[in-house]
Amino acid sequence: MGAGASAAPAAFHAHFADVPDDDAMLEKYDIDISDANLLGEGQFGRCYRCALRDDPSQKFAVDNIKREIIILHEIRAHPNVLHLYDYFEDKCEQVAYIVTDLLEGGELFDRLLDKVIYSEHDARQVVLVMLEACSWLHGRGLCHRDFKPENLILASKDDDTTIHLVDFGLAAHVDDERAMKSQCGTPQFLAPEIVEGNPPYGPKTDCWAVGVIAYNLLHGLPPFDPYNDMDQGALFDDIRRNNWKFDPVTFDHVSDEAKDLIAKLMTKDVESRLTAEQALLHPWFQMGEHALVVKHLDETYQNLKTWNARRKLRQVAHTVRTSIRMERMARAHADAAPAPAPACDEAPALPKQPSTHLVGSGGVTPYTTPAATPANSPPAVARELEASSSAPQLEDRS
Numbered sequence: 001m002g003a004g005a006s007a008a009p010a011a012f013h014a015h016f017a018d019v020p021d022d023d024a025m026l027e028k029y030d031i032d033i034s035d036a037n038l039l040g041e042g043q044f045g046r047c048y049r050c051a052l053r054d055d056p057s058q059k060f061a062v063d064n065i066k067r068e069i070i071i072l073h074e075i076r077a078h079p080n081v082l083h084l085y086d087y088f089e090d091k092c093e094q095v096a097y098i099v100t101d102l103l104e105g106g107e108l109f110d111r112l113l114d115k116v117i118y119s120e121h122d123a124r125q126v127v128l129v130m131l132e133a134c135s136w137l138h139g140r141g142l143c144h145r146d147f148k149p150e151n152l153i154l155a156s157k158d159d160d161t162t163i164h165l166v167d168f169g170l171a172a173h174v175d176d177e178r179a180m181k182s183q184c185g186t187p188q189f190l191a192p193e194i195v196e197g198n199p200p201y202g203p204k205t206d207c208w209a210v211g212v213i214a215y216n217l218l219h220g221l222p223p224f225d226p227y228n229d230m231d232q233g234a235l236f237d238d239i240r241r242n243n244w245k246f247d248p249v250t251f252d253h254v255s256d257e258a259k260d261l262i263a264k265l266m267t268k269d270v271e272s273r274l275t276a277e278q279a280l281l282h283p284w285f286q287m288g289e290h291a292l293v294v295k296h297l298d299e300t301y302q303n304l305k306t307w308n309a310r311r312k313l314r315q316v317a318h319t320v321r322t323s324i325r326m327e328r329m330a331r332a333h334a335d336a337a338p339a340p341a342p343a344c345d346e347a348p349a350l351p352k353q354p355s356t357h358l359v360g361s362g363g364v365t366p367y368t369t370p371a372a373t374p375a376n377s378p379p380a381v382a383r384e385l386e387a388s389s390s391a392p393q394l395e396d397r398s
Contacts, residue, residue, distance in 0.1 A: 027053070028052065028053060028054075028086070029050045029051065029052060029053065029060070029086075029099065030050060030051045030052075030053050030056065031048060031050040032048065032049070032050075037049040039061055039102075039103070039104075047061050047100075048061065049061060049102060050099065059102045060085060060086075060099045060100065060101065060102050061099070061100045061101065061102045061103070068098070068168045068169055068171070069087055069098060071142060071168050071171045071172075072084040072087075072098065072168065074140060074142070075136075075137070075140060075142070078132075078133065078136045079162070080129045080132060080133045080162075080163055080164055080165060081133050081136065081137075081164065081165050082100050082101050082103065082153075082164045082165070082166050083100060083101045084098055084099070084100055085099045085100060085101075086098070086099035087099065101155070101164070103153045103154065103155050103156075103164055103166070104155075104156055104157060105153065105154025105155050105156045105157050105159060105162075106153070106154060106157070107149065107150060107152065107153060107154075108126065108149065108152040108153065108154055108163055109149045109152075109304070109308050109311075110308070111154055111160060112126075112217075112304065113301075113304060113305055113308060117296055118296070118297050118298075118300065118301040118304075119292060119293050119294070119295055119296055119297060120218065120254060120255060120258060120292040120293075120295040120297060121289060121292035121293045121295070123214070123217040123218050123258075123297070124258070124284065124285070124292055125161070126152070126163065126213075126217055127210065127213070127214045127217065127261075128280075128285060129152075129163045129165075130147065130152070130165070130210045130213065130214075131210060131276050131279050131280050132276075132280065133165040134147070134203075134206050134207065134210060134276035135275075135276035135277050135280060137171075137203075137206070138174070138203040138206070138275070138276055138277075139277075141173055141174050141175060142171055142172070142173060142174065142203075143171065143172055143173075143174050143180070143201075143202070143203045143205065143206055144165070144168065144170070144171050144206050145170040145171060145172060145184060145185055145205065145206070146167060146169070146170045146171075146184075146185050146186060146189075147165075147189060147206055147209035147210055147213065148186045148188075148189050148209065148213070149213060149216070149311075150167075151165060151166050151167045152164075152165065152166075153166050170184050170185065174202060174203050177199075177200045180199060180200040180201050180202070181199035181200050181201075182199075183195075183197065185205075185209075187225075187232055187235055187236070188212065188222050188224050188225055188235065189208075189209040189212050189213070189222075190205075190208075190209075190236075190239060191204070191205040191208035191209065191239075191270075192208075192239050192240055192242060192268045193205065193270055195236045195239045195240055196240055202270065203275075203276075204270055204273045204275065206276070207265050207273055207274060207275060207276055207279065208265060208266060208273065210265060210276070210279075211261075211262050211264075211265025211266040212224070212266065214258070214261065214262050214265065215244075215262050215266070216304075216307075217300075217304075218250065218251065218254050218258060218262070218297065218300060219246075219247055219250045219251065219300055219303060220250065220297075220299070220300040220301065220302065220303020220304035220305075220306075220307060221303050221304075221307050222307070223244035223266070224238050224239055224243075224244060225238070226307070227307075227310065228310050228311070228314055242266070242268040244266070246259055246262075249299055250297065250299045250300045250303065253295060253296075253297060253299070253300075254295070254297070255284065255287065255291075255292065255295065257282070257283045257284035257287060258284050260282070260283075260284070261274075261279060261282045261284045264279070264282075265279060
């Protein structure tokens with residue numbers, strides 16, 4: 001392809017009409033924002049495939065999340081944290097676009113269910129990756145604040161081992177007292193100190209969430225609201241009381257070392273809770289591979305299969321609710337008299353940032369195919385939508 005911006009797809013220009021004519025992003029990357037190239041979307045933006053114009057074999061992902069860029073600047077390369085390669089600013093729209101690794105392997109939990117045999121060794125590998133990424137971030141004064149299964153993404157469909165932690169939209173500096181006082185995250189994975197509203201919180205909130213995911217991996221269901229049928233108030237009561245236990249049906253087949261690590265990560269007392277660095281030294285990670293490979297978790301696998309299907313259903317319901325809200329907002333906007341849009345040269349300019357070649361991390365919540373409207377949704381989706389729409393919502397990224 002040619003190097004000029006005119007070679008970019010017309011759909012891109014139609015969608016981003018206010019991008020300046022001299023925009024370096026379009027000159028460097030070939031971007032198609034069709035649904036076929038949509039990789040994911042989160043609360044703050046969408047992510048699409050793109051390629052270098054000079055070398056189309058070089059594939060990347062481009063996202064328009066401005067909020068994450070400060071965090072991404074400060075993180076250097078880690079094999080399990082998504083890399084940031086480039087970013088560009090739109091001076092008129094006051095947004096920024098980031099170019100990251102292209103991850104096409106899908107969600108980790110979906111891949112685990114493709115396995116013929118699921119063992120404790122498989123679970124341990126995932127927990128190890130999470131703790132290493134967690135330790136890396138905490139060592140740089142950052143807290144992710146949204147550890148959950150959806151944010152563990154595989155690099156490729158042919159690789160079961162290269163896992164990336166993504167979605168830094170809620171990440172914050174641990175010394176940013178204002179940010180660390182805010183209640184945010186995904187309810188089932190929130191630490192008690194967040195639910196109780198005892199700020200400022202620390203990086204050990206991430207460690208709690210890793211413990212919850214470790215429990216989920218070894219039991220097949222999360223320790224809190226395992227069937228996704230509790231209202232948020234009851235869920236938070238359970239988290240406050242630290243009301244969970246090891247189910248003997250599954251955990252009798254799990255090593256004592258694994259249970260000990262979970263218990264020490266899911267300790268309500270923050271001072272007693274393990275840090276990520278301490279957890280990496282736990283005896284569970286010293287056990288021989290063979291001892292865990294032979295521990296087949298058949299009951300866990302069945303639980304995980306049921307829970308994952310239920311989780312996907314909730315994602316569909318969430319998409320329906322979001323579509324309804326957006327449609328209402330669009331109608332309200334259409335009824336209101338539109339204010340004249342400022343010219344690009346009248347918009348306040350962002351602090352000047354050159355095109356960079358940083359190595360960092362970032363990402364988005366994995367894309368869920370848009371669902372049908374409630375009128376023609378499957379009955380199960382309608383029931384899920386009805387059950388979840390009345391509960392008060394924290395900043396839920398699920």
